[in-house]
Amino acid sequence: MNITSATFVKGVVDPNELLKERLPQVACIGRSNVGKSSIINLLTKQKGLAKTGSFPGRTQQLNVFLINNKFHLIDLPGYGFACVSAGGKAKIFDMINGYLFGEGQEQAKVVLIVDGYVGPTKDDMEMLSALEEHGKDILVVINKIDKMKKSDLKVALQTIQSTMGPHTYIPFSVEKKIGVGELTNAIFGN
Numbered sequence: 001m002n003i004t005s006a007t008f009v010k011g012v013v014d015p016n017e018l019l020k021e022r023l024p025q026v027a028c029i030g031r032s033n034v035g036k037s038s039i040i041n042l043l044t045k046q047k048g049l050a051k052t053g054s055f056p057g058r059t060q061q062l063n064v065f066l067i068n069n070k071f072h073l074i075d076l077p078g079y080g081f082a083c084v085s086a087g088g089k090a091k092i093f094d095m096i097n098g099y100l101f102g103e104g105q106e107q108a109k110v111v112l113i114v115d116g117y118v119g120p121t122k123d124d125m126e127m128l129s130a131l132e133e134h135g136k137d138i139l140v141v142i143n144k145i146d147k148m149k150k151s152d153l154k155v156a157l158q159t160i161q162s163t164m165g166p167h168t169y170i171p172f173s174v175e176k177k178i179g180v181g182e183l184t185n186a187i188f189g190n
Contacts, residue, residue, distance in 0.1 A: 001188040005068055006044035011061040013091075015099035018062065018074070025072045026187050027100065030113030031123050032078030035143045038174045039113065040065065040075055043184055050075050060092060062099055071108070071188060074099070079123050101134050109137045109187060116142040116156055116171065120163055128164055139168050139186055146173040 012018060018025065028036045037050035050063060063075040076099065077092045099105055110131055114120050120128070131138050142160055145153055153171075161169055170186060172179035 001068070001184060003044055003067055003184060003188075005066075006046055006049055006073075007066050008049060009064040009066050009072070011063050013061050013095060015062065015095060015102055015105060018064070018072075018099065018105070021064075021072055023066075023070060023072050024108035025074055025106070026109045026111065027074045027076055027107045028111045028113065029076045029096065029100070029127060030078060030141075030143075031115070031121060034078060034113045034115050035174055036075055036078065036113055039141065039143065039172065039183070040073060042174050042177065042180060043187075062095065067188065073187075074107075076100075079127060097130075100136070101130065107136065109139055111139050111141055111183075111187060113141045113143050113172075114160065114164075116145040116153075116160065117147040118144075119156065119160060125164075132165075139170065139183075140164060141170050141172045141179070141183060143172045143174070145171045145178065146176045 028040065030036050040050040041047055044067070049065065060077050065073040065075065067073050076096055079093070079096060100110065112128060112131065114124050128138070142157060148156060157169070157171060168186060170179050170182050172183060
């Protein structure tokens with residue numbers, strides 16, 4: 001599918017506000033600073049659509065984007081080492097869990113983004129486990145592959161896949177624009 005329109009709809013802190021939405025929802029989740037917002041900007045060809053920052057934890061709400069008037073793409077806050085207070089982290093954790101696992105919340109797909117250079121962290125594995133327990137349709141994006149030597153990339157991809165189990169994996173690089181077509185098609189269909 002070619003993305004022909006993408007607009008920011010709203011930011012919400014109460015996941016229940018999204019229960020009213022009737023279009024299919026695709027959620028993007030990953031640890032802080034893994035590149036969720038940058039990936040959204042690359043997919044939509046709009047540099048500033050999703051706000052990015054150099055410090056972890058820039059996204060602190062559920063940002064809703066309308067894609068081709070057919071889908072809602074949800075940019076979730078990152079988990080892990082966000083630069084926020086302990087109380088702020090607890091609110092973010094509750095917001096993420098409420099949206100992904102709350103009663104009545106449904107996503108057509110959940111895109112779990114991991115850092116290919118770092119590999120899946122303990123937080124990534126806990127999120128993956130929770131998504132699997134709740135029967136979510138999971139797509140794993142292995143971001144930042146441009147930071148690896150080609151000789152290390154194959155081993156890293158195999159290690160990630162064997163660690164995370166049987167899911168669809170897309171190697172990705174925002175910098176080199178690798179995997180854009182594959183990810184777009186995997187998320188929204190052909």
